[in-house]
Amino acid sequence: xxDLRLLREDPDRVRASQRARGExxxxxxxxLSADERRRSSSSRFDQLRAEQRAxxxxxxxxxxxxxxxxxxxxxxxxxxxxxxxxxxDQAAEEAQSLLLRLGNVVHPDVPVGGEEDFTVLETVGTxxxxxxxxFEPKDHLELGxxxxxxxxxxxxxxxxxxxxxxxxxxxxxxxALVNAAIAQATAAGLTxxxxxxxxxxxxxxxxxxxxxxxxxxxxxEKDDFYLVGTSEVPLAAYxxxxxxxxxxxxxxxxxxxxxxxxxxxxxxxxxxxxxxVHQFDKVEMFSYVAPEEAEAxxxxxLEWEKQWLSGLGLAYQVIDVATGDLGASASRKFDCExxxxxxxxxxxxxxxxxxxxxxxxxxxxRMRENKDGKQVTxxxxxxxxxxxAVPRTIVALLETHQRPDGSVTVPEVLRPYLGGRDVLEPVxx
RNA sequence: GGAGGCUUCGCCUAGUCUGGUCUAUGGCGCCGCACUGCUAAUGCGGUUUGGGUUAACCGCCCAUCCCGGGUUCAAAUCCCGGAGCCUCCGCCA
Numbered sequence: 426x427x428d429l430r431l432l433r434e435d436p437d438r439v440r441a442s443q444r445a446r447g448e449x450x451x452x453x454x455x456x457l458s459a460d461e462r463r464r465s466s467s468s469r470f471d472q473l474r475a476e477q478r479a480x481x482x483x484x485x486x487x488x489x490x491x492x493x494x495x496x497x498x499x500x501x502x503x504x505x506x507x508x509x510x511x512x513x514d515q516a517a518e519e520a521q522s523l524l525l526r527l528g529n530v531v532h533p534d535v536p537v538g539g540e541e542d543f544t545v546l547e548t549v550g551t552x553x554x555x556x557x558x559x560f561e562p563k564d565h566l567e568l569g570x571x572x573x574x575x576x577x578x579x580x581x582x583x584x585x586x587x588x589x590x591x592x593x594x595x596x597x598x599x600x601a602l603v604n605a606a607i608a609q610a611t612a613a614g615l616t617x618x619x620x621x622x623x624x625x626x627x628x629x630x631x632x633x634x635x636x637x638x639x640x641x642x643x644x645x646e647k648d649d650f651y652l653v654g655t656s657e658v659p660l661a662a663y664x665x666x667x668x669x670x671x672x673x674x675x676x677x678x679x680x681x682x683x684x685x686x687x688x689x690x691x692x693x694x695x696x697x698x699x700x701x702v703h704q705f706d707k708v709e710m711f712s713y714v715a716p717e718e719a720e721a722x723x724x725x726x727l728e729w730e731k732q733w734l735s736g737l738g739l740a741y742q743v744i745d746v747a748t749g750d751l752g753a754s755a756s757r758k759f760d761c762e763x764x765x766x767x768x769x770x771x772x773x774x775x776x777x778x779x780x781x782x783x784x785x786x787x788x789x790x791r792m793r794e795n796k797d798g799k800q801v802t803x804x805x806x807x808x809x810x811x812x813x814a815v816p817r818t819i820v821a822l823l824e825t826h827q828r829p830d831g832s833v834t835v836p837e838v839l840r841p842y843l844g845g846r847d848v849l850e851p852v853x854x
Numbered sequence: 855g856g857a858g859g860c861u862u863c864g865c866c867u868a869g870u871c872u873g874g875u876c877u878a879u880g881g882c883g884c885c886g887c888a889c890u891g892c893u894a895a896u897g898c899g900g901u902u903u904g905g906g907u908u909a910a911c912c913g914c915c916c917a918u919c920c921c922g923g924g925u926u927c928a929a930a931u932c933c934c935g936g937a938g939c940c941u942c943c944g945c946c947a
Contacts, residue, residue, distance in 0.1 A: 471916040478916095481928045485874050499927035517905095578916065668903085670884090767881060775876070791903095793864080793884090800885060 426706045428523050428628045429460060442530040445537045445748040452527055457844040459520040470509040477502045526636060529783040531748050532757035542747035543760075550740035552764040553825060560829040564767040565820040566698035569595060572823075573852040575699060586696070587688060587703045589816075592715060594849050598605040598822075599706065599815050601842035603681060606708040606733065606813040610679035613729060618680045620659035623650040628662035631788035633754035633780075640689040647693065656680030657809040660711035668802055669713065670795035675714040675722065679812065681706065699816040701770070708812040716782055717794060717805035721778040726810035727759050730775045733812055736838045739821050740764040742771050754780040763821040774817050776809030 432439050435713045443450045480499050487495050536544045545638030574595025580588035591599050607617050628633050629651040643652040655660060655691055660680045669676065684707050695701035710729060714722045728741065733742050746758040746833055755778035763769035784803040785791070792805040826834040833849045840847055 464906065467916080471906065473914060474917085477927080481874075483925060496927055502925095503927060670864085788902095795885065802903080 426783065427527060427530055428786070429524070430784070431530070431782055432456065433460070435737070439527070439530060443528070444530050445535075446528055446751065447539070447749045448528060452523060454529065456520065456523040457524050459516070462515075463516040463520040464804035466509070466513045467797065470506070470513040473509050474500065474504045479505050479690055494849060498547065506508075506837060510592070520786050523780050525630070528636070528745075528751070528753040529633075529665075529780060532779070533753060534745070535751070535757050536745055536747045536751075538684075538747040539749040544747055545742050545746040546759070547743040548736075548740075549735060549742070550764075552740045554764060555664050555766060556626045558829075560764040562697065562827060563831065564822060568823045568831060568833060569698070569819070570851050572833065574598065574819075574823075574849070576779045577698065583727040584663060584703075587701065589699050589702060591819075593852070595819070597843060598839075598849070599623060601839045602815055602818055603708060604707065604842045605736075605838050607681065609729070609733060609736075610708065610710060610812055613677075614779075615677040615679040616677045618656070618663075618682050619655075619681045620656045620663075620683070622653050622680045622683050624653055624658055624662065625649070626651065627660070627789075628658055628665065631665065632658045632661045632784055633787070634658065636753045638752065641687045643685050643687055652680065652685035653686050654686045655707060655712060655809075656709045658680035660709065660809070661784050661790075661807055662788055664713060665788045666790075666801045668791045668793050671715065671792050674714055674716065674784070674792060674805065677742065678711045680709045680711060682709075682816075687807065698820065700820050705814060705816045708811045710777075710812050712808045713785075713790065714806050714808070715794075716804070716806040719779050719808060722806070723757065723777060726777040728750075728760075730761050730777060730810055730812065734761055734763060734774065736836065737818070738836045739825055739845055746776075752778060754778065756781050763817075764825070765821060766824045772817070772821075774814065777808070779808050781806045784806075792812060 432453070436457060441451045442452050443453060458505050477499070480495065484492065484495050484499065500789075501791060508763060536542055545639050552666055563571075566575060566577065572595065573593045574591065576590040576592050577588075578702040580590050602775065611617055612853075622724070623645070626635070626649060629642065634651075635653065638654075642654060644650070645652070652659075657680075659682070660678050663678070664676070668819060683704060686702075688703060691701060699705075709765060710726055712726065714721050731741075731743070741761050741763040746759050746760055752756050758778045760777075762775045765772050784807045785804040790805060791802050793800055793802050821832050822836070826836065828834065828848075831851045835849060836849050
């Protein structure tokens with residue numbers, strides 16, 4: 426959630442942000458007046474309650490006629506307090522529900538527009554020229570099947586469309602990727618974490634996934650659990666309701682977990698292979714920092730992503746995602762898109778978001794620091810970035826490093842995690 | 855699944871039986887000041903969190919003793935429901 430003080434003092438900035446996101450600008454004014462009602466009803470309650478307490482203190486000291494009179498007045502006040510309390514609760518609830526619908530205020534440098542209106546910040550590496558090498562690249566599924574690495578037919582038989590098995594060398598490849606990613610993150614000082622994949626509503630809500638993104642989240646009705654779409658959720662909620670000493674910051678984690686996505690509204694998109702699936706594993710980086718450090722941290726996360734992709738020998742571009750394509754929690758988002766040879770375009774492999782204080786306010790994660798000789802508490806900033814989303818990385822790897830005979834060269838960084846193997850060979854059918 | 859115990863302002867803790875100066879005790883930690891050649895030690899003071907009021911500060915008011923209801927003029931304290939943690943039993947990877 427955003428800072429209500431900012432909303433009161435500079436509502437135009439919030440309106441502009443909503444407009445840029447292509448979201449309801451009227452929400453800002455609805456929230457302003459709901460906040461007004463919340464404050465006035467709360468004042469009314471506070472005042473009545475103060476009277477009630479003052480009167481209550483006199484009761485035990487009085488006696489006889491006087492006491493009877495006090496009790497009569499107190500009973501009246503008691504009723505008034507009760508109704509003021511109910512009014513206050515209702516007003517607070519209304520303001521809160523409006524506040525939760527409001528997305529983060531976007532960073533001023535973010536390009537305005539929809540999915541196609543991103544800015545390319547940088548291009549790294551050169552897409553491999555298969556025509557010059559004289560052969561037609563196979564797509565990841567054909568390659569994966571040849572290697573005995575991917576089985577989508579049985580995935581569909583057992584679980585339906587967008588499910589798959591990683592088999593044999595495919596399974597080993599995932600484990601190698603995950604180990605290499607965790608090793609890189611650990612070397613950079615991040616704390617490796619294995620996180621829950623089922624979370625309570627508060628964690629999901631606080632991370633910002635129950636607004637517009639709600640239709641993409643699996644929910645277990647009977648137990649009221651949500652399946653996480655990323656370990657960002659359990660990592661953000663890890664410090665929920667805590668106050669962290671400024672000296673402990675930054676806190677950096679590398680979470681590994683399965684990720685579940687309903688992929689609603691993507692009917693017919695990326696139906697072949699394992700590019701877009703309902704369940705996959707991912708290594709995710711997550712940082713808690715002081716708000717003034719957030720932008721520098723955002724760049725840092727991006728650098729670690731670039732280091733990872735470059736190490737895998739992939740060609741990619743970095744984009745500044747446009748306002749209309751930002752998640753509710755993000756003020757700015759950088760995606761790394763890797764070149765997929767058979768698609769002839771760059772596709773998203775990683776994504777780093779700066780949520781500044783937005784998630785921390787919702788989850789009540791604060792920092793305590795010494796300012797001018799006084800201890801102050803304020804929300805901190807959270808950021809997240811993909812290190813390795815396994816299936817998409819496999820797609821890019823197989824296609825990029827394939828050879829004419831259907832074998833695939835293993836990038837050097839992965840070899841130690843594949844028993845020294847430097848090439849994956851097709852298996853006999 | 856069954857039985858019992860626990861949950862208080864960063865951490866530990868007093869208070870709950872017997873409702874009202876609980877405006878929540880003490881210790882640790884932390885912050886400030888003093889003393890000191892420096893450090894340590896010591897002394898004094900401060901230190902829950904959130905909301906409101908304020909241009910801001912000071913101050914003041916309200917809420918907050920795991921959460922939600924209830925009883926009462928009045929709830930940390932009594933009653934009901936729930937959550938989490940711990941111990942034991944059962945089942946189980």
